[in-house]
Amino acid sequence: MTNENKFCKYCLEDTDENSQNLIYPCQCTDGIHADCLAIWIAVRPHENRYRCEICNTNYIGIYIPPPSPPPQPPPPPFELSISDDxxxxxxxxxxxxxxxxxxxxxxxxxxxxxxxxxxxxxxxxxxxxxxxxxxxxxxxxxxxxxxxxxxxxxxxxxxxxxxxxxxxxxxxxxxxxxx
Known part of the structure; x- marks a missing residue:
């Protein structure tokens, strides 16, 4: 498989825009982010959930890492200021x-x-x-x-x-x- 296309076929983000690596779970030349594939499988209709819609490859048996959790927001800065105002x-x-x-x-x-x-x-x-x-x-x-x-x-x-x-x-x- 060639990595000519360096964008995700679901979210259409370039690999430069997204820090996640592309995976190639089917015979298509387009890569997919693991998070995008997990979300795509979760929202697809039940009868074609585990098949690629282009090449009809079955995704069952392919390791798909779980979606990464959203980043935690940084804690608010602690301010120690003495003011009588x-x-x-x-x-x-x-x-x-x-x-x-x-x-x-x-x-x-x-x-x-x-x-x-x-x-x-x-x-x-x-x-x-x-x-x-x-x-x-x-x-x-x-x-x-x-x-x-x-x-x-x-x-x-x-x-x-x-x-x-x-x-x-x-x-x-x-x-x-x-x-």
């Missing part, structure tokens, strides 16, 4: 990690309620004198009520955020009906 920080971080004002309020309310609960537990360990006991318990009840209020607000903000996210997902996945 908030615009650059927002551009480098995904949107999920940048808090909106709603999330900041939500976090502050959770933190405030936790601090108030903790302070009421710490204050609960103190035994006031008999004359101050009534005022002490009133203050404790007020602190607990304020902590419960902040905790309820944080739960409301969380529920609101999840509800809005659910609504946006439902809006994306809806199918418009033709009227």
């Amino acid at each position: 908030p615009v650059q920080i927002e551009q480098r971080l995904p949107r999920e990690f940048v808090f909106c004002h709603c999330n900041m309020f939500e976090g502050c309310f959770y933190l405030t309620s936790g601090v108030l609960f903790f302070s009421s537990v710490v204050m609960g360990g103190v035994q006031p004198s008999r004359s101050e006991r009534k005022e002490y318990y009133h203050v404790m009840i007020m602190i607990m009520l304020v902590a419960c209020f902040f905790f309820a607000l944080s739960l409301i903000f969380t529920a609101k955020r999840y509800f809005e996210r659910l609504q946006s997902l439902r809006t994306i996945n809806t199918v418009p009906t033709g009227a």
Whole structure:
């Protein structure tokens, strides 16, 4: 077999354009890339799948290497830059990690309620004198009520955020009906 034709008969790429060597699995003078032959056999109709369409040679028994996997993309470069510019920080971080004002309020309310609960537990360990006991318990009840209020607000903000996210997902996945 002569190598006069230095192009693949399926993809028509020259051997200079493609790094893969040509194989000659049949009596034709045209070469084939192994990847092109594997793809050609996979997509052909079932009755003539393993035969050359020009010379009618049977491809069965001819070693055809499996198609090579696509090259892996290079890993993204790791940047270690220290910058206080908030615009650059927002551009480098995904949107999920940048808090909106709603999330900041939500976090502050959770933190405030936790601090108030903790302070009421710490204050609960103190035994006031008999004359101050009534005022002490009133203050404790007020602190607990304020902590419960902040905790309820944080739960409301969380529920609101999840509800809005659910609504946006439902809006994306809806199918418009033709009227």
